[in-house]
Amino acid sequence: MPSPVPVTRLLPKDLYPSVDIGTCSSPLTKHSHGSATLQVPVQRLHGRVASRLWSSVIHWKELRSMQPVGSGGFGSVYKAEYLGSTVALKKVKKCTKNKLASRQSFWAELNAAHLRHRNIVRVIAATTCVPASFGDESSIGTILMEFVGSRNLQQIIYGRAEPLGEDRWLRYSTDIVHGLRFLHSHSVVHLDIKPANVLVSSEDVCKIADFGCSLKLDHGSEMSPISPHLSHVGGTYTHRAPELLKGEGVSPKADIFSFGITLWQLISREQPYTGDRQHVLYAVVAHNLRPCVQNLPVFESEQGRLCRTLLSRCWSGEGRCRPSAEELLPQLEQLRPLR
Template identity: 55%
Template structure:
């Protein structure tokens, strides 16, 4: 994100957007725009830009979902997929704190999401940094954090579908937190882990994608286990 883009976002944030309703189940997390102060850009990806900001007195990560002219449906799906993690609270899962189906300064954007700020970069950056390699004890600790987070998500009916080191954030205390739910899917509540027979998954990262997804087979929680094994 350029300084010009950041200044435009700050300016747009100072004026409250027109009200935009979320579904009733998400009404609790509507954004109070007057409480946002954007500080600096953190990075950008295929579906959005992330800023460090403050919200209601705490440091947060603010994600502006990108408008994709080539695939607007994918942009909208990414926004709503991110909210699959809403109301999920676990030490090893990044929390969604607030959201809105609007975005200051970009009326075409699918929305804005305010998330917990981890603050210590990603596991990908830690692995490939110039510092000392991860020791065995550290690897085992990180693996336990990730599996604890996955177990919690799967019990809550959420399949991440894009687990990789770049989507595992590091927090103070050397904690791992699973983030970036833009490819996630919710399992139906009336079945087990194979209850998404009607769904097929096209997103995610090719190098970490389970073979059954590449074959167009139904989405199950087992896909995350494969991605975890590749990450490990």
């Protein structure tokens, strides 16, 4: 069954009058060197030419070799072949406890679908129209994305099998900030930046994934109030900005706070907090609790002290005191000569 949310929520306004629910796909174009990119279709609408970067319909007969690679609170991810290329397929499932939140999560996944950047996972197609042979009653919709790989930063940080020296964590953190700068420049706030939501490609490039908590701010707005109708806003409590915990407005600075916690994890390879969840939430807001930088040797070097200063700015309790992603990039660059 298609979602009751209207198709106008899924497609740009200049496209939805001509939506063909039958077969409207953006095929992958295979290049001679073996790589695949998305071919942008061009349509003539009411005498105008319009284009979009992703499709509202999936050619289900072209899907092959689906293999499960992971699952989360709102869906399962599969590796598959689509039109001759490897893709990731995400089924967004209904949450029996909060059906509204799971539906909102699906639409939030598409907030960055029209954007293209090397540090953001690319959406190829998305639809709520799923044939019985591919779907199930618990599925709200399906999203096809580029297949980045099976590794994420969470696995690299805590798996301990791979070295994570200064050059590597600095490169990873710079990748994340480049992605955030691009998202924020297009008024998209991710709201769930954490190591598990940063995929690492075979070329060792970080790509921001999982936009299920994201919000699209009004054009030209730097902050948006949290609507009481939005059940999915929040993200992971260990990385959630204090203003979100207090129910205040959403701004790109919430992502900067989450990045600060993620950067600390990249450097220390430790868990940010221990103890009861509610105690941590209360302490973050009321007592300015943050991950420890005092007793870790990695923060005692000259570079470590600069990192401590950078972290304290990123996870400031006041959003206005945090740097923007644009301001973070040169600050990260300043760490490089110290290696």
